[in-house]
Amino acid sequence: MTNITAILIDDESSSRNSLRQKLQTYCPYIQIIAECENGEEGIKAIQSNSPDIVFLDVEMPRMNGFVMLQHLEQRSFELIFTTAYDHYAIRALRESALDYLVKPIEIKLLLEAVERVRTKKENNTPNQRIEILLHNLLDNRSSHRIAIPSLEGLQFIELSDIILWKQKVIIVS
Amino acid sequence: MVVQPYIENAIHHGLLNKISPDKKLTIDVKFTGNDIKYTITDNGVGREKAAAYKKINKPTQESFGMQITNDRINLFNGKKDHSVKITDLYNKEHLPEGTLVEVWLTTQPIST
Numbered sequence: 377m378t379n380i381t382a383i384l385i386d387d388e389s390s391s392r393n394s395l396r397q398k399l400q401t402y403c404p405y406i407q408i409i410a411e412c413e414n415g416e417e418g419i420k421a422i423q424s425n426s427p428d429i430v431f432l433d434v435e436m437p438r439m440n441g442f443v444m445l446q447h448l449e450q451r452s453f454e455l456i457f458t459t460a461y462d463h464y465a466i467r468a469l470r471e472s473a474l475d476y477l478v479k480p481i482e483i484k485l486l487l488e489a490v491e492r493v494r495t496k497k498e499n500n501t502p503n504q505r506i507e508i509l510l511h512n513l514l515d516n517r518s519s520h521r522i523a524i525p526s527l528e529g530l531q532f533i534e535l536s537d538i539i540l541w542k543q544k545v546i547i548v549s
Numbered sequence: 550m551v552v553q554p555y556i557e558n559a560i561h562h563g564l565l566n567k568i569s570p571d572k573k574l575t576i577d578v579k580f581t582g583n584d585i586k587y588t589i590t591d592n593g594v595g596r597e598k599a600a601a602y603k604k605i606n607k608p609t610q611e612s613f614g615m616q617i618t619n620d621r622i623n624l625f626n627g628k629k630d631h632s633v634k635i636t637d638l639y640n641k642e643h644l645p646e647g648t649l650v651e652v653w654l655t656t657q658p659i660s661t
Binding site (some may be wrong): 513 | 565606608609
């Protein structure tokens with residue numbers, strides 16, 4: 377099994393400790409190459425280490441996780457947000473189809489998220505999703521877009537273009 | 550309880566946004582005549598910088614906390630204003646160095 381490198385970015389040391397311990401215990405193939413306590417450090421660590429996964433906290437002083445992403449030119453990593461329960465952030469993450477874990481992190485959900493990162497290598501989609509997230513959050517009052525996963529990949533639809541929403545579930549056995 | 554929002558603000562916006570580890574919060578309570586006077590001082594980044602950070606990080610969120618708390622204290626005191634005074638602090642080089650909040654609560658005589 378090839379090693380996966382990861383960076384943890386969270387301003388609270390207790391959150392970093394807890395995530396580190398869970399990763400060491402349950403995902404030993406993940407190698408934590410840096411831990412950062414703010415966005416400024418996070419940018420430096422990502423640029424100098426090029427990790428496979430970034431675990432990123434949303435609420436941080438001075439520069440939150442979303443703003444930190446804005447400052448990165450290269451986003452060639454898989455991203456898993458870690459956040460306390462917060463409507464504002466979670467809605468934005470859902471709309472952009474990005475992976476997130478609500479703290480305290482459940483081991484089962486952590487393993488699932490890590491597994492998704494390991495198995496999926498869809499070209500450029502993480503970056504596209506981050507674009508959508510930043511578009512929705514930071515372009516004040518402009519139209520919101522939502523990411524819809526489909527067989528062809530992610531489709532991005534303006535929320536204001538949606539009149540009726542129907543879902544059809546086909547189970548193939 | 551009444552001054553808690555000012556203390557939370559001092560920590561959350563003033564001190565947590567500060568990079569230097571020299572962080573200090575002072576809470577002083579004393580009687581002055583018929584009033585209880587609370588003084589909350591922090592040596593954080595100051596209101597202007599805190600507001601700038603907030604604008605970057607939460608551009609769409611409006612804040613009402615301070616206005617609501619001020620209104621509540623004025624109502625308690627039966628005054629229109631002058632129950633809360635906020636002063637921006639500066640160091641010798643005239644750079645922002647924290648915030649000073651003074652709150653006066655009128656004491657109510659206990660009727661027997």
